[in-house]
Amino acid sequence: MPWYLLKGLTITFLVLLVLAGVGVGAGAFISDRLTDNVDAARTRGYEEGYARGYGDGIKKGNEVGYQEGSKLGYVEAGGPNANEVSQKGYYFLYNPSYDEVMSTLNSNEIYSAYNILDYAKANGMRAAYVRVPIAREASEGRVYLYQLVAFETVDRGLVIIEPHSHREVKVEVGKSYSQLNNFPVSPYDDTITKVTIVW
Secondary structure, X not given: OOHHHHHHXXXXXXXXXXXXXHHHHXXXXXXXXXXXXXXXXXXXHHHHHHHHHHHHHHHHHHHXXXXXXXXXXXXXXXXXXXXXXXXXXXXXXXXXXXXXXXXXXXXXXXOOHHHHHHHHHHOOEOOEEEEEEEOOOOOOOOXXXXXXXXXXXXXXXXXXXXXXXXXXXXXXXXXXXXXXOOOOOOOOOOEEOOOEEEO
């Protein structure tokens, strides 16, 4: 075999060997990166799942604890129909104190009527949705309204709360909502036309 063919075969073999080495090295690098990404995703998924499960567990535990504690206190105090409280599926809600309402609102970042109602009821507090339509003109079939929350407190009676500010407000049909509550003057007619409280 001529020497130049042997030299060509040797060069070709060396080039193939180098390419195979580069391929193996690149494959190992990509495999390591992929393994690292999978491990990171698995760790992140575990942490997020654990945090979500822990939060859901705390919420459910609080709800059950409030209910069971409230029922037990109600039965021990001999409240009316106390024997019915022990029936399975009985859901007991209590009227909180004013300070308890304000403390609950100020310690939690909940700023909508629906979220406040859900949170209050999940924690055993009796709360109501307050629907306050106003006179501002709207397109046909629509009504502008304020969505508020009410609590029948044991020390101050009925208290109506504005969800965004957690401030106690007054509502009275025929009066301006902003004027009744010393809010800045509204650029539109915010005269209250109706008040509906849904317990």
